[in-house]
Amino acid sequence: MTQGIFHTTCPSCGGPVHSYSASAKTLVCPYCRSLLIRDGASVSDSGEDSTPFEDYSPLQIGTTGHDQGQAFTIVGRLQARYDAGIWNEWYLFYNDGSSGWLSESGDQYVLTRPATSSATLPNFADIRAGESRLTVDGNVYLAADVRDITLERASAEGELPYPFSGTRHNRVADYRCESHFLTLDYGEEPPEIFIGRGVALADLALANTRSDAQILDTAGALKGSRASGNCPHCGAPVDWLRGLTPTIICPSCGSDLESNSLIASAHTTGERQQKIAERHSLPLGAEADIDGNKYTLIGLVYKEEIGENSGWTEYLLYHPQQGFLWLVETDDGEWSVSHTLNDWPALKGNGAPRGMGKLYDYRSRVRHAAGAFYWHIKKGDELAHHDYDAGKREKLSAEQNAQELNWSRSIPTSRKQIERWFGLKLKETGGNDEQNSCLGCFYILFIIYLILNFPAWLAMNDDALVTSLVISGIIFTALYRIGKRADGGGTDE
Ligand SMILES: [Zn+2]
């Protein structure tokens, strides 16, 4: 590849600056990091400078690759932090002069290219995740993720095709159709369309990536490596994985933390408490050997079913190559393994997967969460759930709110399997700390019964008293047995 088509010198430091694409509007000086705005043949210094704040990515300016046979070079990056996390948008310049984007969020990658369509595009305000449809090139897309966010402290590197500023209002809707991915970006009028797919870096034949040694050298650690600090609010120890999970919730006090505040407080000391995490069968930080891969349990969330006195715990596990995995434990002690689907099922007009029967519709609310998550989870978050029968005891589930729709596939597993994976014996009780104790109820009823009947027993003759006490004894023995069984045996297989 040549040294670009546009050459100039940095007005701030005099260093040589160039761009590859003719449409570059923002250039970041590789020497002094000044943010330069290009206008025709001239550039002006915006007065801002721009340094990506977190650099665990194997990608860099100058990384080359192949996308479906076409060579590209990474020439720019936007790094953004917002409410739900951090992501990199890598700007790709193809050998034929066209462009594309490789978005990197946690360890999920999506590659899109600018597209055109004669389809009538919706107003941003009318788009609803899981409801709004859009037909482009014969594919019927369903809205999957609708974001109206302000990016603060965004930073740039290399060149970008739009004028960049550190704060950027972003209105974007992502759509999916099986393995196809479509984004509408409402930053321009009319909105821009990008079409692509989820990708694995291994499929892009990358070269000139950063080695682990280089990443270690600049970031001091690798993405996904373990870090720990103390909660600035309660002092309890908190562990997290670098670069993957923007949200960390203190397992002791439930405070919403950023890894920056944790690093700042890493030297404060505190009593070791794990109040929230303690209520659950599996502890944060537990390691599981699943099919020869060592996963770490990094987050757990308890969801109550709205309108029912029950719920379930979801455990988030991470493996550096295999990515994320969920384990789900119901209050009844039933376990399943669940994967979020990158390729969606083929959907019918009513949103149901083709060829699958409906199982259940229900709603959930987050009661508490602890540890690290790849989105910003909050107590009180509500979701609608739709479960479908995928055969062989497997379930396909849609989780949906107004902004987001996700599909996952879950497979039942046994309590014994969970114990083997984690190499531990599970506690006897499930996750719901507020479960009624049947045995406790029994004792209360027993005492009330005695108090109510005592005056009657005093007034009875001997024969009537014996009969009454024998009948009471039989009833209470039966109730005690029922109470005890419901209390202790709930989580056995
Ligand atoms: Zn410079």
Ligand SMILES: [Zn+2]
């Ligand atoms: Zn805390």
